[in-house]
Every structure is written in structure tokens, then in C-alpha cells.
Amino acid sequence: MPGVTLESVTKRFPGGAVAVDDLSLEIADGEFMILVGSSGCGKTTALRMIAGLERPTAGAIQIGDRVVNEVSARDRDIAMVFQNYALYPHMTVARNLAYPLRQRRVPRSEVARRVGEVAEMLGLEQLMRRRPGQLSGGQRQRVAMGRALVREPEVFLLDEPLSNLDAKLRVQMRAALKRLHGRLGVTTVYVTHDQVEAMTLGDRIAVMSDGRLQQLGAPQDVYDRPDNVFVAGFIGSPPMNLLRGRVRSGQATAGDLVVPASGVPDQDVYVGVRPESLRPAVNGMPSLAFEVAVVEPLGDEVIVHGTVGAELFEVAPEESEAALLSGNGERAEAVACLAPRDRPQEGSVIRLGVEPGEVHLFDAATGLAIR
Amino acid sequence: MSVQPAIAAPERFPPLPDAEPSRRRSRLPFSPWHLFLAPLAAIMLVPFIWMVIVSLETRQQATSFPPQLIPSSLHFSNYSAAWNAVPFGRFFINSLLYSLATVAGNLLFCSLAGYAFARIRFFGRDVLFVVLLATLMVPFQVILIPTFLIVKQIGLVDSIGGLIMPNLCSAFGIFMLRQFFRTLPIELEEAARIDGTSRLGILFKIVLPLSLPALATLGIIQFMWSWNDFLWPLIIIDSQAHDTLQLGLSQFQGSHFTQWNLLMAATVMSQIPMLLVFLFAQRWFIRSVAFTGIK
Numbered sequence: 001m002p003g004v005t006l007e008s009v010t011k012r013f014p015g016g017a018v019a020v021d022d023l024s025l026e027i028a029d030g031e032f033m034i035l036v037g038s039s040g041c042g043k044t045t046a047l048r049m050i051a052g053l054e055r056p057t058a059g060a061i062q063i064g065d066r067v068v069n070e071v072s073a074r075d076r077d078i079a080m081v082f083q084n085y086a087l088y089p090h091m092t093v094a095r096n097l098a099y100p101l102r103q104r105r106v107p108r109s110e111v112a113r114r115v116g117e118v119a120e121m122l123g124l125e126q127l128m129r130r131r132p133g134q135l136s137g138g139q140r141q142r143v144a145m146g147r148a149l150v151r152e153p154e155v156f157l158l159d160e161p162l163s164n165l166d167a168k169l170r171v172q173m174r175a176a177l178k179r180l181h182g183r184l185g186v187t188t189v190y191v192t193h194d195q196v197e198a199m200t201l202g203d204r205i206a207v208m209s210d211g212r213l214q215q216l217g218a219p220q221d222v223y224d225r226p227d228n229v230f231v232a233g234f235i236g237s238p239p240m241n242l243l244r245g246r247v248r249s250g251q252a253t254a255g256d257l258v259v260p261a262s263g264v265p266d267q268d269v270y271v272g273v274r275p276e277s278l279r280p281a282v283n284g285m286p287s288l289a290f291e292v293a294v295v296e297p298l299g300d301e302v303i304v305h306g307t308v309g310a311e312l313f314e315v316a317p318e319e320s321e322a323a324l325l326s327g328n329g330e331r332a333e334a335v336a337c338l339a340p341r342d343r344p345q346e347g348s349v350i351r352l353g354v355e356p357g358e359v360h361l362f363d364a365a366t367g368l369a370i371r
Numbered sequence: 372m373s374v375q376p377a378i379a380a381p382e383r384f385p386p387l388p389d390a391e392p393s394r395r396r397s398r399l400p401f402s403p404w405h406l407f408l409a410p411l412a413a414i415m416l417v418p419f420i421w422m423v424i425v426s427l428e429t430r431q432q433a434t435s436f437p438p439q440l441i442p443s444s445l446h447f448s449n450y451s452a453a454w455n456a457v458p459f460g461r462f463f464i465n466s467l468l469y470s471l472a473t474v475a476g477n478l479l480f481c482s483l484a485g486y487a488f489a490r491i492r493f494f495g496r497d498v499l500f501v502v503l504l505a506t507l508m509v510p511f512q513v514i515l516i517p518t519f520l521i522v523k524q525i526g527l528v529d530s531i532g533g534l535i536m537p538n539l540c541s542a543f544g545i546f547m548l549r550q551f552f553r554t555l556p557i558e559l560e561e562a563a564r565i566d567g568t569s570r571l572g573i574l575f576k577i578v579l580p581l582s583l584p585a586l587a588t589l590g591i592i593q594f595m596w597s598w599n600d601f602l603w604p605l606i607i608i609d610s611q612a613h614d615t616l617q618l619g620l621s622q623f624q625g626s627h628f629t630q631w632n633l634l635m636a637a638t639v640m641s642q643i644p645m646l647l648v649f650l651f652a653q654r655w656f657i658r659s660v661a662f663t664g665i666k
Contacts, residue, residue: 051565052565053561053564053565072564073561073564073565074564074565074566074567074568078565079565080561080562080565082558082561082562084556084558086556086558086559086561086562088559088562088563088577089559089581090580090581099563099566100566100567103566103567103568103572104567147562147566151566
């Protein structure tokens with residue numbers, strides 16, 4: 001079973017918009033690859049190019065060892081699940097499932113066998129006579145998956161398949177998808193804007209922004225070692241706190257937080273601290289004063305919103321990172337995740353500390369991680 | 372200090388209007404709009420009712436002035452007289468052939484062209500579409516003679532074929548179906564593409580089954596137009612054997628006098644298929660909208 005390779009793929013739309021910019025990606029055979037990023041980052045366009053619904057302006061797309069740029073969608077042996085399922089409304093569930101096979105002139109007995117198998121796998125046996133209009137969202141999603149599965153393709157392409165489901169169903173379907181992939185082992189490319197889905201489902205995740213690949217790696221690696229401020233702010237919920245600071249004589253300072261940064265030359269930096277890395281300060285630990293504004297108890301943890309002291313710089317950050325970075329005023333907004341027993345009072349000022357190893361430094365000019 | 376309510380005490384405000392008056396207003400069994408619409412509908416029905424009445428009168432009663440609205444006797448024989456005075460059955464068949472053929476032609480060709488304009492990207496598509504729309508503004512009288520000459524060259528003058536040929540496809544139909552096809556979610560066609568369907572297959576298996584309301588509308592409009600068409604059949608048809616109903620009806624009008632009672636009887640008979648088409652298509656129309664079930 002082949003993998004998928006994108007080599008310097010670019011998509012420029014008439015009118016000038018560059019949706020995908022020089023994207024190179026190698027998806028291994030049987031891998032579950034997730035393309036994640038916010039709306040408009042080019043992930044869906046990249047998926048559609050793999051599917052054959054869009055043609056790349058430049059670059060090559062390979063499925064297995066076949067370059068498929070000129071191959072039409074129907075001949076690529078891929079199956080796609082669309083965001084709003086795209087079920088044929090005038091056909092029953094049974095006909096929807098059988099449709100791809102009937103189109104390829106698969107013999108009736110084989111069609112019946114495969115449709116039956118998929119229906120059983122996804123729990124659709126009771127729904128075969130119904131039309132999509134008579135199904136719930138979760139049922140429709142399963143039929144859409146079934147229609148893709150029945151093809152037994154070389155590559156599965158999924159375009160935000162869980163985004164139209166309610167929260168509880170989404171959690172269930174996530175687990176079901178993971179089980180399914182474990183069982184079938186088909187190369188899968190999955191597009192989502194939800195970083196929780198990305199972290200839980202993917203073998204590897206590709207974080208994208210503005211059409212460019214920001215970082216590629218296993219979820220835990222991307223979480224532990226983000227390559228730039230965008231990835232740092234995107235992966236992890238609540239997002240990483242990014243404070244403006246500077247490095248002087250081997251020490252990184254952001255407000256009253258002082259972290260050792262040996263070997264790092266003097267420069268302006270962003271200091272990144274994940275909310276879950278902040279905990280009640282203990283002697284010897286780098287710490288900062290945190291003025292509590294809002295406390296959100298979640299049961300197993302407490303999310304604390306507040307402000308910290310931070311220095312002011314003139315250089316304005318890029319548009320896409322402005323939302324992530326703090327420090328526009330005298331005090332920067334920050335978030336901390338604490339254990340319920342450490343729950344603070346709203347309006348109080350607490351001292352929160354962080355392990356030096358859990359602090360991330362980014363070059364303020366380029367946004368790249370300093371290692 | 373006593374606790375003050377957050378909202379000011381009710382006595383400071385004028386009493387709220389009762390629920391009663393609105394209920395009183397809606398105690399009429401119909402909406403007030405009906406007082407306006409019912410007389411309007413009655414006025415619209417007058418010509419039809421008058422037509423039926425005249426069709427049952429004698430010639431003298433029909434042409435009397437002031438008009439007799441309630442005939443003294445009903446002459447159903449007018450209907451058989453009208454049927455026999457001219458080859459009515461022949462006219463009926465010719466009209467039916469003309470209408471059904473143009474409906475079938477329009478449904479087929481306008482679907483093909485409409486889909487091409489809606490979904491297929493080809494060089495000059497948008498310019499061509501604007502030109503197509505522009506032709507809608509050309510009155511038939513302008514192209515009447517050129518059309519006649521073309522049909523004559525092909526050798527189809529005075530035949531049903533000649534009648535049908537120029538009307539097998541209409542710019543209006545193409546426009547209407549193109550607009551409708553564009554409202555369908557394109558993901559359905561993309562999914563069908565991935566599932567291995569050819570372009571033509573997508574049109575016939577996915578798009579058209581979901582376009583039944585639009586097709587029904589086009590069918591009704593075309594049928595009506597062809598059934599009532601007078602000018603083109605008048606020009607192209609010479610012999611009585613090939614006359615359509617509308618041409619046949621005109622034969623009841625002589626240069627000196629008109630047999631109004633027979634004419635009305637013939638007209639009533641010629642309008643019955645239209646009524647049937649409307650009734651049938653309306654039910655199918657409603658059912659077809661529910662059938663597509665696109666959400």
C-alpha cells in the first residue's frame with residue numbers, strides 16, 4: 001500500500017491568491033497524517049490537490065510511485081469524506097454505499113458483500129432503507145465514511161469530518177476512527193482546524209499557516225519542541241503564553257520572570273511558557289507575579305486568566321502572530337492551568353513558577369525557536 | 372432599608388394591552404387579505420365562466436347584446452358540432468405532438484447546455500452566456516422570416532417537423548436550468564467524480580434527479596407556450612391536415628361573421644389538456660421538491 005508524496009507543491013488561484021506555497025511532505029505507507037491549521041491556511045486545498053479536485057500550479061504529487069498530477073480523480077484510487085458528507089440525497093443509504101462500486105462495474109455479489117461488511121463495521125444495518133435526509137448528523141457521517149471504506153482505496157482523504165458533530169459524538173467518533181485505522185492500516189490524510197483532533201489521531205501532524213508548512217512531526221514532539229511561535233501558539237490548549245522579553249548575559253528576562261539561557265547571544269526574544277507548566281512557585285524556581293482576573297474550574301483542573309508584568313517593545317509582530325502574542329500594554333494577558341487544590345482567589349496576586357526546561361525561547365525577529 | 376426590586380413597580384406604567392384583542396382579531400375564519408384576493412380571483416375567472424356559458428348557448432343568444440349571462444337552455448350539441456365542423460381530432464394530435472416534442476427537446480438540450488454553462492469551464496463561457504441572454508431580448512417577429520427560410524431550405528415547410536424544429540431548445544430554458552444547477556452543492560458532483568462517474572453520468576445520475584422541480588417548471592412553461600402558440604404554426608403550416616388546435620380555432624372566425632358559440636365550445640375543449648397538465652404537474656412539482664431533500 002503506497003504512501004503519498006508532495007514535492008514543492010504550489011497552488012495559485014486566478015486572481016493571485018496563493019493557497020499552498022511550496023509544500024513538501026512525505027506521507028508513509030499506512031500512516032495517519034494530519035494537516036492542521038486555522039481557516040485559510042491551505043490544508044483543504046492541499047487535500048483537494050491530492051484528491052485530484054484541484055490541479056497544482058507547480059510541483060508534483062505522487063501516490064505510491066506514480067506521479068498523479070495528470071491523473072483524474074476517479075483513477076487515483078483514493079476515497080474522500082467531505083466536511084458536509086456530500087451524500088446523494090435522492091438515494092437510500094444502501095445505494096449511497098453501493099454507488100462507488102456500481103460505477104466501477106463491480107459484480108453485484110461483490111457489491112452486496114462489501115456493502116454488508118461496511119454496514120456491519122459502522123453499525124448501519126438498520127438504516128439501509130433510509131435517505132440521508134432522514135438521518136442524524138452522526139449517522140450521516142458514518143454513511144459518508146462507509147461510502148469511502150467500501151472502495152477499499154489506497155489512500156483515505158478526510159476533510160474535517162467531525163466538525164459538524166456535537167462534542168460528545170465527536171469524542172466517540174475520534175476513538176472509532178482511530179480503531180478503524182488501526183484495523184485497516186490504510187494511508188490516511190486528515191484535515192482539521194482542531195488541534196485536539198490533531199494531537200489524538202495523528203501518527204504525525206503537519207502544522208500549516210498561510211499555505212506554508214510550519215512544522216512536521218509526531219504530536220508529542222511538536223508539542224514539546226515547537227519550531228516557531230506560530231506552532232507554539234497553535235498546538236496546546238489553552239495556548240502557550242508568549243511574553244516579550246530579551247536575553248542579556250545568558251539570562252532571558254520577561255517582566256519579572258528570569259530564566260537561565262546559557263549560550264544564547266543577547267537579543268530580543270519571545271519567552272514561551274505553557275499554562276500547564278506554571279505552578280505555585282517553590283524556592284529556587286524561576287517565577288513571576290500573576291494577577292488573577294478570572295478563575296475557570298473544570299473539575300480536574302482550574303484555568304486561571306490574568307495578567308503578568310511584561311516589557312514593552314516598539315516592533316509590531318506579524319498579523320498572524322498578533323493574536324497569540326501578549327505584551328501590547330503595560331501588562332500582558334496570561335493563562336495558567338493549576339490543580340484544583342491550588343485554586344486562587346479572583347483579584348489576588350500569586351507567584352507562579354516554571355521549570356527552566358519547560359521554557360521556550362523564540363527569536364523575536366524571525367519567530368524561530370532558539371535551541 | 373427595604374430591598375428595592377430591580378425593576379420599577381408595575382403601577383408606574385400604563386396597563387399592558389390584553390391578550391384578548393389579538394385573539395378577537397383572529398376570530399375571523401379567514402385572513403383580511405382574502406377580502407382583497409377573493410374579488411380579484413372572481414374577476415380573473417369571469418372570462419372562463421363566460422366562455423363556458425357562451426359555449427352552451429345558441430348563436431343568437433351568444434351574439435345578443437346585452438349578453439345573456441344565464442342561458443335559457445343548455446346546448447351541449449355545440450361541442451359535437453364543433454368537433455365535427457373541422458377535423459378536431461387531427462388538430463388535437465398535431466398540437467399534442469408539437470407540445471410534447473418541444474417539451475422533450477427542451478428538457479434534454481437545455482439540461483445539457485445549462486450544465487455546461489453551470490459547471491464546465493471552457494474558453495469564452497461567460498461571454499457566450501451573456502450573448503445567449505441577449506438573444507432573449509430579440510422579439511420573435513425579427514427572426515420570423517430567417518427562421519422560415521432555414522426551415523424551407525431543409526424542406527420541412529408545412530410539416531410537424533418544421534413546426535417543432537426551431538423550438539427544440541430555448542435560451543430561456545438554458546438560463547433557467549443553469550441558474551438552478553448552480554444552486555446544487557458542488558460537493559455532490561465532486562464526490563461523484565471521485566466515485567468514478569463521468570461528466571455525463573454526473574448530469575444524468577446526480578444533477579437531474581435533484582433538479583426535478585426546475586425540470587417540471589420548464590416542462591409546464593414550454594408545454595403551455597407550445598400549446599398556445601399561434602404565429603409560428605400560422606407561418607409554417609399550409610394544409611389543414613397539419614394545423615394545430617390554435618390554427619383550427621381560427622377557422623371558426625369567418626370574414627363576415629363568427630360562430631361564437633361553436634368557437635367557445637372548441638376553445639373549452641382545447642384548454643382541457645392545459646388544465647390537466649397544470650393539475651398533474653403541480654402535484655408532481657410539490658412531491659419532487661420533497662423528494663430532493665437537500666439540506
